[in-house]
Amino acid sequence: xxxxxxxxxxxxxxxxxxxxxxxxxxxxxxxxxxxxxxxxxxxxxxxxxxxxxxxxxxxxxxxxxxxxxxxxxxxxxxxxxxxxxxxxxxxxxxxxxxxxxxxxxxxxxxxxxxxxxxxxxxxxxxxxxxxxxxxxxxxxxxxxxxxxxxxxxxxxxxxxxxxxxxxxxxxxxxxxxxxxxxxxxxxxxxxxxxxxxxxxxxxxxxxxxxxxxxxxxxxxxxxxxxxxxxxxxxxxxxxxxxxxxxxxxxxxxxxxxxxxxxxxxxxxxxxxxxxxxxxxxxxxxxxxxxxxxxxxxxxxxxxxxxxxxxxxxxxxxxxxxxxxxxxxxxxxxxxxxxxxxxxxxxxxxxxxxxxxxxxxxxxxxxxxxxxxxxxxxxxxxxxxxxxxxxxxxxxxxxxxxxxxxxxxxxxxxxxxxxxxxxxxxxxxxxxxxxxxxxxxxxxxxxxxxxxxxxxxxxxxxxxxxxxxxxxxxxxxxxxxxxxxxxxxxxxxx
Amino acid sequence: xxxxxxxxxxxxxxxxxxxxxxxxxxxxxxxxxxxxxxxxxxxxxxxxxxxxxxxxxxxxxxxxxxxxxxxxxxxxxxxxxxxxxxxxxxxxxxxxxxxxxxxxxxxxxxxxxxxxxxxxxxxxxxxxxxxxxxxxxxxxxxxxxxxxxxxxxxxxxxxxxxxxxxxxxxxxxxxxxxxxxxxxxxxxxxxxxxxxxxxxxxxxxxxxxxxx
Numbered sequence: 001x002x003x004x005x006x007x008x009x010x011x012x013x014x015x016x017x018x019x020x021x022x023x024x025x026x027x028x029x030x031x032x033x034x035x036x037x038x039x040x041x042x043x044x045x046x047x048x049x050x051x052x053x054x055x056x057x058x059x060x061x062x063x064x065x066x067x068x069x070x071x072x073x074x075x076x077x078x079x080x081x082x083x084x085x086x087x088x089x090x091x092x093x094x095x096x097x098x099x100x101x102x103x104x105x106x107x108x109x110x111x112x113x114x115x116x117x118x119x120x121x122x123x124x125x126x127x128x129x130x131x132x133x134x135x136x137x138x139x140x141x142x143x144x145x146x147x148x149x150x151x152x153x154x155x156x157x158x159x160x161x162x163x164x165x166x167x168x169x170x171x172x173x174x175x176x177x178x179x180x181x182x183x184x185x186x187x188x189x190x191x192x193x194x195x196x197x198x199x200x201x202x203x204x205x206x207x208x209x210x211x212x213x214x215x216x217x218x219x220x221x222x223x224x225x226x227x228x229x230x231x232x233x234x235x236x237x238x239x240x241x242x243x244x245x246x247x248x249x250x251x252x253x254x255x256x257x258x259x260x261x262x263x264x265x266x267x268x269x270x271x272x273x274x275x276x277x278x279x280x281x282x283x284x285x286x287x288x289x290x291x292x293x294x295x296x297x298x299x300x301x302x303x304x305x306x307x308x309x310x311x312x313x314x315x316x317x318x319x320x321x322x323x324x325x326x327x328x329x330x331x332x333x334x335x336x337x338x339x340x341x342x343x344x345x346x347x348x349x350x351x352x353x354x355x356x357x358x359x360x361x362x363x364x365x366x367x368x369x370x371x372x373x374x375x376x377x378x379x380x381x382x383x384x385x386x387x388x389x390x391x392x393x394x395x396x397x398x399x400x401x402x403x404x405x406x407x408x409x410x411x412x413x414x415x416x417x418x419x420x421x422x423x424x425x426x427x428x429x430x431x432x433x434x435x436x437x438x439x440x441x442x443x444x445x446x447x448x449x450x451x452x453x454x455x456x457x458x459x460x461x462x463x464x465x466x467x468x469x470x471x472x473x474x475x476x477x478x479x480x481x482x483x484x485x486x487x488x489x490x491x492x493x
Numbered sequence: 494x495x496x497x498x499x500x501x502x503x504x505x506x507x508x509x510x511x512x513x514x515x516x517x518x519x520x521x522x523x524x525x526x527x528x529x530x531x532x533x534x535x536x537x538x539x540x541x542x543x544x545x546x547x548x549x550x551x552x553x554x555x556x557x558x559x560x561x562x563x564x565x566x567x568x569x570x571x572x573x574x575x576x577x578x579x580x581x582x583x584x585x586x587x588x589x590x591x592x593x594x595x596x597x598x599x600x601x602x603x604x605x606x607x608x609x610x611x612x613x614x615x616x617x618x619x620x621x622x623x624x625x626x627x628x629x630x631x632x633x634x635x636x637x638x639x640x641x642x643x644x645x646x647x648x649x650x651x652x653x654x655x656x657x658x659x660x661x662x663x664x665x666x667x668x669x670x671x672x673x674x675x676x677x678x679x680x681x682x683x684x685x686x687x688x689x690x691x692x693x694x695x696x697x698x699x700x701x702x703x704x705x
Contacts, residue, residue, distance in 0.1 A: 015676045016669055021650040025669060027676050029684055037570065039526035048663070053673075056688040065524060072700040079524035086526045097687050104696045116692060118685045130569040130593060144593055146571035148600035148662070156666045158673055162649065194511055195563040195589050228566060230592050248691035251683035259683035294511045294566070315510050315562065322509075381698045404701045412520045412568075431567060433515040435538050492693060 002269040004166045005235050006201040009141040009266065013124050015158055023160040029123035029140075031153050032109045033060040033096065035087040036414070037128025041151035042090040052094040054157045059118065060091050060098040063108045064414050068377055068404035071101050080415065094154075107380020107406040110134040110348040114218065115382055115493045117247025121236035121263040126153055131348050131430065132231075133224040137217035138244075139236035139266050141201070144225065164230060165275040167200040168268075171208040173282040178463040180358075180475055181216035182350060182428070182447035184208065184280070185223040186288040190298040192278060197229030200276065203268060204234050208282035213481050214243040215354040222349045223430050226295035235267040239480075287462040290432045290445040291335060292323035297432075299335065301450065301462050307331040326434055327442050328422070336460055338444070339371065342425040343455040344437070345448060346377030346404075347411040350428035353378075353386050353493050354482045355448040358474050360392045361485070362452035362463065363399040369458030374401035375417065377409040382493045390484045401455070413438045426454045449474060494602045496659035497632055500583045502556030504628035504639055505546055506620040512560055513567035514594065518576045520568075531572055532579035547580075551624030557637070559616045559628070560587040565594025565605075574601045584630045586637060586646060588613055599652040600662060604632060606646030615642050632657060 003011070016025040031054075038060070045052070052058060065080040075081040084101070091098035099105040105112060110131055113119040121139035126132060128150040135142035149159055171184055189196075202224050204217075212220070217234050224232030241260055244250045251259045268274075290298040291305055297320070299306070305324065308331060311317040324331060329338070345351070345359055356378065368374050376396045378384040384406055387393055393403045410417040411429035413436070419425055421440025428451050432443040444460065453461035463474065475482065522534035539545045546552050558577070564587040565573060574597045577585065585603065588610040598605040608616070619639045620626055629638045630646075632653060637644050648656075655662070666673075 016672050018651075023651060025666060025672070027673070027680075030687075036523050040528040040571075043526075043528065050663075056686040059687040064520075069701050069703050071698070077524075083524050083526055097690050102698055104694075104698060105692050106698075118687060120683075120685060123684065128569060128571075130567065144569035146569055146574070146593060146597035146600060148571060148597065152663050152666065155663050156670075156673060157677075158666055160662060160666060162651070194566055195591075198563075198589060198592055225567075228563070228591060248693060249685050249687075251685075255683040258681070262681070262683075294513065319510055382693065384698070385696055402701075402704055405698065412515075414520045414523065431513075431515065433513045433567060435519055436515050439519070439538060 002272040004268040004272045004274060005139060005203055005233055005266055006141060006164065006166050009122055009124065010163065012122065023162045025158050026124060026161050028126050028153050028157055028159060029057060030113065030118055030125045031058045032113055032125065032127035033058060034063050034109050034129065035083045036064045037147050038090065038150055039083065039086045040147050041154055042094065044151040045154055050155045052096060052154045055095040057157060058096050060087060060096050061106055061109050061112050062087060062101050064408045064412065066101050066407040067415050068407055068409050068417055071405045104381050104385065107382065108348045108351065108408055110222065111352060111379035111383065115380060117244055117250035120244060121240060122266050126159065130225040131222050134218050134222040134348055136221040136224065136231050136233040137214060138240055139233060139263065141231055141233065143231040164201045165199050167197065167202050167276040167278065168274040169202050169204050169278045170206040171204065171280045171282050172206045173208055174211065175208055175282045175285060178287055178449060179285045180447045180449055181212050181219040183285050183288040185220045186290065186298045186445060187280065187285055189223065189227045189295050192227050194226060194294050194296040195228045197224060197227035200229050202229045202232040204232060209234060210237065213354060214239060215352045215481065219349055223295065226430060236263045287447060287450050289335060289450060289460060291327065291329060292320065293326055293432055293434050295430065295432060295445060297323055301335055301460060303335055305329045305331050305333050305335060338460045339458060340426045340454055340460060341372055341423045342419060343372060343374045343451050344410045344425050344427040344429065345375065345451050346379065346409055347429035348379060349430040350448050351377060351379030351383065353383050355428065356387050356392050357482050357485060359448050359452040360395045361472055361474055362449060363456065364395050366399060366456055368400040368455045371458045372455065374455045375404060375410060376401050377404045378406045381406045386493045389489045390486045392485065410437050412436060426451050426460060494659045494661060497602060497604060497656045499629060499631045500556065501627050501629040502583060503552060503554050503625055504557045504559055504616065504620045505552045505555035506617040507546060507558055507560040508617060510561035511563045511566055514565055514570050514573040515567055517565065517573040518570065523570060523572050528575060529579060531576040535576040535580045549624065554581065556581050556583045557628040557630060558582050558585045559613060559620060560585060562587060562589045562610060564590050566591040569593045571597045574598050574603050578603055586613065586616065599655065602656060604630060604648065604656060606630070606637065606648055608637065608644050608646045612644035616644060
């Protein structure tokens with residue numbers, strides 16, 4: 001029977017089909033764990049006298065709470081330290097592999113899985129973190145779960161799940177210069193809304209998606225949850241296989257051949273139907289930013305702050321009024337005039353090597369605006385090592401930015417990297433909720449290129465506002481990774 | 494989990510849409526390793542505002558939250574459900590819930606009932622004109638009653654059954670352990686295992702220091 005990509009992966013993991021309205025029982029191939037959503041799950045196992053069923057399908061790292069400075073010293077915040085210690089003790093007690101602070105494979109869980117080659121097409125991947133949708137970029141069915149479900153997967157390696165609906169999001173054509181995968185996903189969320197994807201698995205398709213690198217695809221899938229969807233997927237292709245080949249846990253020899261043969265079947269059949277379809281033209285996209293306090297409140301950078309009185313829907317109008325007040329904006333004022341205090345470059349959305357390369361190409365040889373601070377936080381320690389091998393760290397330092405150790409950092413401000421009340425950020429992360437980056441902090445979500453241009457000018461800006469030489473290759477739109485700045489450096493992440 | 498059939502308690506009108514889990518419980522409260530004691534963290538950023546609904550005496554003891562659309566969006570943190578439960582909430586009613594939040598609620602015995610937005614408006618009206626009005630939530634009949642307003646809510650059959658029986662998911666799944674073991678026998682050899690661990694050579698990571 002004809003099926004969509006999501007349905008094929010679902011069906012391949014059916015341990016038991018639900019009857020009489022009960023959910024299906026799905027097998028989980030890969031369970032990623034971090035310190036924040038796991039302590040109560042391990043405690044639950046302990047209380048029930050249960051073991052981790054498959055430690056060999058489980059991997060832990062430390063990311064949400066970890067400092068990005070002085071990582072060789074004891075963590076100053078005692079509750080953070082307790083949570084990290086708890087994860088380390090649980091990993092030891094239950095035999096789970098862990099990559100701790102200081103380890104070269106520590107980092108944001110959604111970078112660690114792909115860079116180790118553990119994330120592959122056709123898997124089911126879960127983690128107690130809503131941005132698990134990132135792994136869907138490989139054609140895996142990957143979604144965030146709550147702590148009760150973490151415990152459930154630890155104990156049984158399965159999850160009872162009611163089937164999702166499917167939505168095709170087709171992005172036709174080619175992106176114009178200066179627009180990136182971040183702009184694609186911000187535009188999608190603004191179009192369908194923060195609840196538009198509820199109950200759906202999204203499948204991103206079309207020429208513009210096919211031309212994205214794996215890293216850019218991860219950015220798109222990462223923010224599926226901001227549209228309310230549990231998961232986002234992209235069918236695997238040569239770009240995917242090329243990224244995976246040779247990674248530490250990628251299949252080898254006959255296994256590789258068998259895997260690729262299977263992976264090539266993982267695409268939506270021509271005669272399959274989606275429950276919903278959305279179409280965008282890439283050529284219409286331009287650098288996109290959020291002005292409000294949810295990721296659906298976004299506009300092209302060339303637009304103005306909305307005027308609530310002009311919004312017909314009452315709920316939307318009230319939400320816009322509230323957001324504009326919280327954000328301290330003037331209705332009708334150009335978004336380009338908004339002055340920024342902090343530029344944050346990092347997170348599971350845009351903290352990968354390609355993001356850092358594109359920012360470095362823009363800021364190379366320049367100085368940041370005096371009025372703001374710039375934080376660059378690689379997604380993982382390996383990304384940091386790679387960036388340093390390519391000399392990106394020195395470019396950032398010369399620019400006046402701070403070069404930090406890996407982790408979630410200011411994306412959610414669980415560690416000391418926070419905004420002060422009233423402080424305004426241009427952030428490459430994924431959420432602009434009230435207080436997300438620090439109590440009273442104001443967040444504008446942006447692409448790495450907008451972040452870089454903004455860091456130079458001090459107000460929200462795009463590459464069009466800069467005097468860049470015409471021949472600078474900032475982004476790659478043909479599926480091949482953006483080349484290292486130093487061509488002698490081999491690509492490892 | 495306690496069995497849930499009906500509950501009667503003070504209704505709290507929360508006239509906001511897109512109440513994300515960062516608002517329900519900010520990230521700074523997620524560092525605890527216990528499963529209880531999150532009541533102080535609920536809506537922490539808003540609790541400092543005397544005008545906030547839970548700071549008004551008539552609503553302080555509320556246990557049925559009536560919220561705007563898209564409740565529980567964002568982060569998967571189950572702490573949001575724990576904080577609501579620890580505060581004393583047994584039921585949340587809204588016209589739309591984020592999927593993960595709704596799932597987490599079902600696991601923890603918090604009823605997340607979907608009510609049409611026009612019915613939410615009716616409930617808000619009653620609860621705002623007569624603060625302290627009790628709402629009776631009947632899971633058997635799937636109705637919520639406040640004064641003379643009776644509205645229907647939706648909840649999927651399976652979650653409803655589990656809540657009414659007070660059943661634990663892991664126990665239910667382990668009844669099918671033979672099926673899980675049988676499935677594992679068929680797992681292709683290319684599918685990844687995290688152990689034994691493979692990775693690139695270990696390298697010393699230099700600690701970044703605060704800039705002067």
